[in-house]
Amino acid sequence: MSLLTVDALRVRHRAVTVLDGVSFAIAAGESLGLVGESGSGKSQTALAVLGLLPATATVEGSIRFRDEELRGAGRAQLDRVRGSRIAMVFQDPMSSLNPYLRIGVQMAEVLQQHRGSSRAAALHDAARLLDAVRISDPRRRLTQYPHELSGGMRQRVLIAMALLAQPELLIADEPTTALDVTVQAEVLAVLDDLRRDLGLALLLITHDLGVVSGNCERMAVMYAGRIVEAGNTADVLTRPAHPYTAALLATRPVLEGPRPIRLPSIAGQPPDPARRPQGCAFSPRCQQVMPICQTHAPVLRQQRDRSCACHVGDEPLLPTDGAADRNFA
Numbered sequence: 001m002s003l004l005t006v007d008a009l010r011v012r013h014r015a016v017t018v019l020d021g022v023s024f025a026i027a028a029g030e031s032l033g034l035v036g037e038s039g040s041g042k043s044q045t046a047l048a049v050l051g052l053l054p055a056t057a058t059v060e061g062s063i064r065f066r067d068e069e070l071r072g073a074g075r076a077q078l079d080r081v082r083g084s085r086i087a088m089v090f091q092d093p094m095s096s097l098n099p100y101l102r103i104g105v106q107m108a109e110v111l112q113q114h115r116g117s118s119r120a121a122a123l124h125d126a127a128r129l130l131d132a133v134r135i136s137d138p139r140r141r142l143t144q145y146p147h148e149l150s151g152g153m154r155q156r157v158l159i160a161m162a163l164l165a166q167p168e169l170l171i172a173d174e175p176t177t178a179l180d181v182t183v184q185a186e187v188l189a190v191l192d193d194l195r196r197d198l199g200l201a202l203l204l205i206t207h208d209l210g211v212v213s214g215n216c217e218r219m220a221v222m223y224a225g226r227i228v229e230a231g232n233t234a235d236v237l238t239r240p241a242h243p244y245t246a247a248l249l250a251t252r253p254v255l256e257g258p259r260p261i262r263l264p265s266i267a268g269q270p271p272d273p274a275r276r277p278q279g280c281a282f283s284p285r286c287q288q289v290m291p292i293c294q295t296h297a298p299v300l301r302q303q304r305d306r307s308c309a310c311h312v313g314d315e316p317l318l319p320t321d322g323a324a325d326r327n328f329a
């Protein structure tokens with residue numbers, strides 16, 4: 001049974017649809033990478049799962065955690081799940097830590113709140129977790145303030161804090177984007193080790209394909225509020241089925257080699273959600289665009305372990321109104 005099952009999730013802010021039928025599942029202990037350009041709806045997906053969207057947002061579809069429906073859940077139910085069973089790490093560690101409180105005080109508060117631990121027991125557990133995220137001299141770190149730590153260390157503190165309540169699922173939204181490349185690799189390695197040791201499921205959100213390739217068993221690619229391709233990470237990265245995934249891969253920086261190569265980029269911009277193109281939202285930028293792409297949005301179809309929403313390679317999905325038939329003549 002899946003730990004988290006998101007089904008046909010739609011999110012609207014007034015008349016603007018930002019998520020348009022997002023479905024995915026994460027099994028216990030599994031890691032899923034959610035990738036896509038900025039604005040594709042990754043953070044909105046995470047916020048919807050955690051019930052953190054503004055009250056004015058319209059949310060449709062289903063968000064099941066084990067057998068509990070979270071969509072439309074009240075404050076009390078969400079409070080039971082958030083933090084203790086599903087934890088979250090955001091991009092910017094400085095804004096998630098209280099600058100005026102010592103690290104130990106902030107960590108102990110989480111434990112006292114979730115487990116009713118004594119202060120001494122909470123500090124003991126906090127030190128153990130700092131050690132687990134490979135922070136040296138954890139006892140001393142507990143007495144320091146956030147600004148006394150480096151960016152990479154602060155992000156590891158946040159991961160440790162997220163894990164204090166022993167959640168079953170960790171949602172990490174661009175957890176290493178603010179860090180430089182070597183520190184990023186260290187933080188990701190810590191996350192990966194912890195996940196395996198604790199049997200934690202991970203939803204790792206990133207715009208960086210390099211991050212998913214090393215850290216996620218499965219990946220889903222988002223474009224304009226929809227998942228356009230999903231599957232086993234190694235398979236998707238070696239044989240992308242969707243032209244958008246292929247284009248993302250072609251624009252990946254190659255770090256090896258004598259000198260940096262000039263990167264191609266995907267021509268055009270992702271659509272503004274308020275002005276989504278008719279048909280496939282990627283069609284204006286797609287090198288393989290066909291007439292049907294501009295009139296009919298492809299559905300996400302599953303074949304064995306892979307799903308893909310694209311007309312290329314489909315049986316022609318003949319429109320019923322006859323008008324577009326000429327396009328196939």
Ligand SMILES: Nc1ncnc2c1ncn2[C@@H]1O[C@H](COP(=O)(O)OP(=O)(O)O)[C@@H](O)[C@H]1O
Nearest residue numbers: 013016018037038039040041042043044045273
């Ligand atoms: N409150 C809101 N009202 C209207 N549009 C919003 C709101 N919040 C987010 N959006 C839009 O939703 C889209 C997806 O945003 P987001 O999930 O943050 O993207 P990502 O995390 O993939 O970069 C963006 O186009 C963003 O501008």
Ligand SMILES: [Mg+2]
Nearest residue numbers: 042043044173
């Ligand atoms: Mg985001």
